[in-house]
Amino acid sequence: MNKSTAKQVKVWDKTWNEMLEKGTFPEMSSYQRQWHKNLIKVVAQNINLNNAKSMLECGCGNGIFGLEFANRFPKMALYLSDLSEAALKYNKLLLNEFIRKNPKENFGTFYVNHNIDDMFKMKYKNGFFDVVINGGTLEHYGNKEISLLIKEMLRVTKSSGTVVVAVPNIKNFDLIFKKIKLFIRNNSRGLFLRTMIDYGGNDERDITFNKFKKIVGKNEEIESVTYIKHPLALPRFIPRSTSNNHLMILLEKILVNLGFNWANIFLIKKK
Template identity: 30%
Template sequence: MYEIWENIWKHEKISEWNRLCQIIFEVLQRELKSFEGKRIIEAGCGSGRVSLRLAQHGADVYLLDICKEAVKYAKNISQKKKLNANVNIIRASIFNIPFRDDCFDIVWNAGVLEHFLSYEQLYALKEMKRTCKNGGSIIIMVPYSKAVFYRVGKFYQERRRRWKWGYERPFKTLRQLYNKAAIHLKREFNVGFEEQLAFIFCIPGMGRMAPLLRKLKRLLFILGIGGYLLIAIGIKLKT
């Protein structure tokens, strides 16, 4: 998995901001109200685009990733935006976060846990919890199993050996994982219906259906088709 992601970060063209980044930022903004003075770590930051935006809004941000190329990209963007004063970028593993206990107000990631096996997910989540302050937020965002168009596109690409993201298992819920990690699950919801449509554009003829699917979004939601991301908002309770 490490080699796959090193290759992706080295060769993939990455925009500085996109619609999915905006959705994630707005979720964090809605849940946390203000970033000013908050100590935030993104454990498995990838490009770090959203966290760097949090830094622009006054947060003291830490970006952590095991991939050398991801860290390099995040550092380049941070320097370009002149955010070095309140941005710290570290190459390290989510399974061994190099900070003391009860260190951060918010510990979060998006698009990370789905790439690990169940026991690894729990280990990583417990490590995230360890570094979170009592009363702090632990926020996880992963692909949602009811994002049907994402799953169809993923299946199509896997069958044709075109899927480049490695092992990836969507979630129906994060409740059981949070319970095992002894994290209070405050809320769970899904967002990003339109973002999953990009996964089916590789299927011949499906690109033409996108405008119709967007118009039918409300009906499809009623029928049980969810957004691309499942989001869990957890709180570390005092023990």
């Protein structure tokens, strides 16, 4: 385990243990569910998942990305891996809550495997999965580490399979409001400038498509790298029910086209 990963595990272990103590599951909110369903929808429009038999979410955290994917494509076996034991414990409880509260959905019908594993050196065999996904992890690492992570995800992906990576878009409204709140709270120009770089007071980075392509570089295993935008842009304090309004739908499309989409999604097709 490298130093960056050890730091992340320490931080996230604390986070997941606090979540376990609270016993609440914010991932089940209508907003969070719509966020992930929209992300999965645009991914499914760009790659064929109907014949996929296995999916890995590495560095899964709460595992919500993988769970919502498997809920839509329940014939896939879902593997969830993370170095945080607390994260996997939380994920198991979250899955049970989804099964209990959504009996008409597919949460209780697909195979799930939980595994403590290091993203940089995974235990799985070469070409084991049809699809490998990761959301909200790569932005915590430097270019060299991201390159290593991509290579490892490609290693465990089958020929003609796909690696799906989602990272925050620095221009999304929640992060903009975070910067404003931090500026007001701290009233320090120096801190504000640091916040503009860190966007949110944490170690997350802005990874654009051009940056991502440079990090990935030339790789004989890769057939193509594609960029798609998360289709949501409105800040979370606007009730999602308003998205049924044609005017709000139009506004959201305009904001996404202007680059205020919630996340940048990269699809890496393996040869």
